[in-house]
Every structure is written in C-alpha cells, then in structure tokens.
Amino acid sequence: TPGLNWDDSHVPSCLDMFDKTKSGRIDVYGFSALWKFIQQWKNLFQQYDRDRLGSISYTELQQALSQMGYNLSPQFTQLLVSRYCPRSANPAMQLDRFIQVCTQLQVLTEAFREKDTAVQGNIRLSFEDFVTMTASRML
Numbered sequence: 001t002p003g004l005n006w007d008d009s010h011v012p013s014c015l016d017m018f019d020k021t022k023s024g025r026i027d028v029y030g031f032s033a034l035w036k037f038i039q040q041w042k043n044l045f046q047q048y049d050r051d052r053l054g055s056i057s058y059t060e061l062q063q064a065l066s067q068m069g070y071n072l073s074p075q076f077t078q079l080l081v082s083r084y085c086p087r088s089a090n091p092a093m094q095l096d097r098f099i100q101v102c103t104q105l106q107v108l109t110e111a112f113r114e115k116d117t118a119v120q121g122n123i124r125l126s127f128e129d130f131v132t133m134t135a136s137r138m139l
Contacts, residue, residue, distance in 0.1 A: 041102045044068070045095050055092035064098075070105060108134065 026034065044067065046052075048060040056064065062077045080101055085091035093101070111133045115123040125133070 037102075037106075038099060041099050042095065045098050053092075055094050056098065057090065057092050061093055061098070065105075068102070068105075 044064055045056060048056045048064045050060075058077060058081050061081065062072075062074065065072055065077065081091050081093065084097040084101060085093050112123060113119075115125065115133070
C-alpha cells in the first residue's frame with residue numbers, strides 16, 4: 001500500500017476544506033469527514049494502481065478523474081502530470097500528489113459552485129474576482 005508523504009503545503013488545503021468556521025481548525029466531525037475523503041481518494045488511487053507500484057500513469061489519472069465526475073481535457077491532465085509527477089520517460093503520480101490534486105480540485109470546485117448559482121457549468125468573473133476566489137482558497 002502506498003503511503004502518504006506530505007510536505008507542509010498539503011495540510012492547509014486539506015484542513016481548509018473541512019474548516020466550516022474558517023477558524024484555521026477543524027473539529028472531530030471535520031476530521032472524520034477529512035479522513036473519509038482521504039480514504040475514498042486512496043481507494044480510488046489503489047483501484048487504478050493495478051501493478052501495485054504506488055503510482056498511476058497519465059491514462060490512469062485521466063480515468064480516475066473521470067470516475068470522480070471531472071470532465072477534464074487530456075491537455076489539463078497532462079498539465080497535472082507535468083506539475084505533480086517526477087520527470088521521467090514514463091511519469092507517474094504518487095498517492096500523496098494524487099490526494100493533493102484531488103484536494104485542490106475539490107476546493108476549486110466548491111469555489112466555482114458558489115458562483116455557478118444556476119448550475120450551468122459556466123461562470124463570468126473579473127480577473128480580480130478569479131484571483132481572489134482562488135487565492136483565498138489556495139494560499
């Protein structure tokens with residue numbers, strides 16, 4: 001089973017997802033929800049890590065994201081691979097990076113949904129609104 005090897009940058013975004021009071025802390029219920037999310041992502045990762053080497057390929061990542069309900073282009077998945085995978089002839093994503101990607105996608109999805117009140121899948125934002133929306137959740 002692949003383990004988690006997080007650096008300090010992973011923790012705040014995970015905690016922020018379940019910090020409903022925006023106090024910088026989560027209660028036991030928030031922790032329980034966070035743990036459930038991590039286990040779901042780990043199970044999904046293991047489903048696509050068929051060779052059990054602790055990583056998933058570009059194709060497997062695309063399939064996992066699709067199974068999670070994200071209709072993302074191959075170009076976007078390639079961007080994730082180039083950003084989060086070690087450079088090699090056959091780059092593959094480790095579990096900790098997969099959870100980081102899932103966390104960031106979840107946070108951005110929630111921010112998007114706040115603006116997409118008509119649930120159309122499109123929103124109109126000024127550049128400052130976009131930067132504020134993402135910076136307040138990602139920094």
